[in-house]
Amino acid sequence: MLPISLFREKPEVILADHDKRGISRDSVYEVIRLDGEWKAALHEMEQSRRQRNIAAKGIAAAKKSDDKEESNRIMAEVKNLGSQISELDEKAKSLANQRDTLRMRIPNILHDSVPEGVDESENTQHSMHGEKPVFEFEPKVHNELIEQNKWVELERAAKIAGSRFFFLKGDLARMELALQTFAIDFLGERGFTLVQPPVMMNREAYEGVTDLNDFETVMYGVEPDKLYMIATSEHPLTAMFMDEVIEPSLLPIKMVGVSPCFRREVGAHGLSDRGIWRVHQFTKIEQIIISHPDDSWSHHEDLLTNCTDLWDALGLHYEVVNICTGDMGTVAARKYDLEAWLPGAKAYKEIVSCSNCTDYQANRLRMRYRTPDGNAAVHTLNSTAVATSRALVAIIEQNQMEDGRVRIPEALQPLMGGKKVLDPCNF
RNA sequence: GCGGUCAUCGCAUAGCCUGGCCAUUGCGCCGGAUUGCUAAUCCGGUGGGUCUACCCACGAGGGUUCGAAUCCCUCUGAUCGCGCCA
Numbered sequence: 282m283l284p285i286s287l288f289r290e291k292p293e294v295i296l297a298d299h300d301k302r303g304i305s306r307d308s309v310y311e312v313i314r315l316d317g318e319w320k321a322a323l324h325e326m327e328q329s330r331r332q333r334n335i336a337a338k339g340i341a342a343a344k345k346s347d348d349k350e351e352s353n354r355i356m357a358e359v360k361n362l363g364s365q366i367s368e369l370d371e372k373a374k375s376l377a378n379q380r381d382t383l384r385m386r387i388p389n390i391l392h393d394s395v396p397e398g399v400d401e402s403e404n405t406q407h408s409m410h411g412e413k414p415v416f417e418f419e420p421k422v423h424n425e426l427i428e429q430n431k432w433v434e435l436e437r438a439a440k441i442a443g444s445r446f447f448f449l450k451g452d453l454a455r456m457e458l459a460l461q462t463f464a465i466d467f468l469g470e471r472g473f474t475l476v477q478p479p480v481m482m483n484r485e486a487y488e489g490v491t492d493l494n495d496f497e498t499v500m501y502g503v504e505p506d507k508l509y510m511i512a513t514s515e516h517p518l519t520a521m522f523m524d525e526v527i528e529p530s531l532l533p534i535k536m537v538g539v540s541p542c543f544r545r546e547v548g549a550h551g552l553s554d555r556g557i558w559r560v561h562q563f564t565k566i567e568q569i570i571i572s573h574p575d576d577s578w579s580h581h582e583d584l585l586t587n588c589t590d591l592w593d594a595l596g597l598h599y600e601v602v603n604i605c606t607g608d609m610g611t612v613a614a615r616k617y618d619l620e621a622w623l624p625g626a627k628a629y630k631e632i633v634s635c636s637n638c639t640d641y642q643a644n645r646l647r648m649r650y651r652t653p654d655g656n657a658a659v660h661t662l663n664s665t666a667v668a669t670s671r672a673l674v675a676i677i678e679q680n681q682m683e684d685g686r687v688r689i690p691e692a693l694q695p696l697m698g699g700k701k702v703l704d705p706c707n708f
Numbered sequence: 709g710c711g712g713u714c715a716u717c718g719c720a721u722a723g724c725c726u727g728g729c730c731a732u733u734g735c736g737c738c739g740g741a742u743u744g745c746u747a748a749u750c751c752g753g754u755g756g757g758u759c760u761a762c763c764c765a766c767g768a769g770g771g772u773u774c775g776a777a778u779c780c781c782u783c784u785g786a787u788c789g790c791g792c793c794a
Contacts, residue, residue: 651737
């Protein structure tokens with residue numbers, strides 16, 4: 282959420298951002314209009330309250346000097362001031378509410394470096410890593426490989442839970458755990474503290490971290506408790522500091538989160554989404570930084586470096602893309618994606634998303650740090666380290682052998698008892 | 709689940725019983741002054757708002773009242789005891 286002061290003092294910044302994104306300016310003007318009306322209503326109410334306070338003091342003084350007449354006179358005078366105040370208060374609250382409901386939907390201000398573009402086809406390449414693997418046979422797509430090796434059970438999972446859920450079995454399940462350990466250790470060495478979060482959150486905290494449309498399309502609601510299953514550990518780890526004033530000496534706070542992630546994936550269909558590429562539940566290791574505003578852009582680069590170093594260590598070929606204005610979501614000010622080469626699918630596809638959300642989430646969550654001139658919003662950053670289901674897909678497609686078995690990346694071998702190749706599952 | 713106690717926006721606290729002027733004090737932090745050697749002492753600041761005045765804020769939301777941190781109700785969270793489970 283953008284601070285209301287920005288609408289009052291520099292609306293041109295927001296308007297220019299809307300133009301860059303190619304979205305209508307109307308709601309910005311509407312927020313400004315509602316804010317003006319709210320100010321007027323608030324002022325009116327404050328005047329009534331002031332009258333009441335003066336009267337109350339008069340009564341107190343009169344009672345002290347035992348002047349019954351005077352106190353009764355004032356009491357009669359302000360008898361219905363109370364109902365007037367609550368009316369005006371309700372009006373002001375309703376206006377503030379309308380203003381902020383609208384303001385919650387206004388996206389973050391993009392960083393100047395974000396390339397202009399209409400949709401994901403206009404994202405620009407940032408860098409290319411590793412070498413495209415060459416095969417002396419026709420490489421298979423991952424859903425063929427997992428089926429042939431019996432590493433994944435989609436139909437049995439559908440029977441007990443629904444489509445897009447899966448059982449992970451045998452060596453592939455073991456490699457999933459190795460990936461988790463590898464990523465956690467890797468980031469631990471770079472100063473990130475491991476945190477395991479709750480996997481459900483209440484509505485208020487959740488509204489602080491996500492695009493509001495996600496409540497319809499992404500999150501599972503848990504009834505009757507009015508909770509939501511987390512779509513990523515970014516959400517609980519960021520919201521963790523809701524309503525807090527953080528001592529500047531504690532910044533930056535660097536965490537590596539590990540959790541299952543739950544996504545409804547409403548409207549997602551298609552041949553390219555078969556297998557375990559797009560599923561309702563997967564495990565993700567996530568980097569989170571809560572930072573001083575002055576440092577967030579350098580931390581953003583650090584997060585990307587951590588990702589590229591980690592994925593380089595796994596020996597995979599991928600590219601980094603710079604997300605353009607039209608493809609950026611509501612919350613991030615700047616975003617890099619890592620897209621791994623899938624030789625079976627013959628495409629680069631998203632495996633990592635690395636964002637600087639600046640003060641957008643912090644404003645919603647009232648997460649501040651202490652400064653000499655009062656409290657100011659912190660910046661929040663997040664980046665995937667490894668989403669295991671997608672990492673597995675990239676690994677098995679890039680490391681597949683002619684017989685359908687898969688070489689284990691060297692970095693993971695020590696975590697799998699020295700094993701070098703994933704063997705098929707026996708049932 | 710049941711019952712008791714509690715909740716003061718950096719942390720910790722007073723005020724509540726018995727409603728009324730200014731929400732107290734300590735620590736921490738920031739700024740300044742002064743003396744000077746790993747620091748001490750003194751002064752000021754340190755919740756929010758259309759920020760000298762004024763209004764709001766004592767977990768959240770309601771109620772009583774001319775007036776609520778204070779009295780009443782509901783909710784949330786913490787904590788202790790009992791129950792239940794491991």
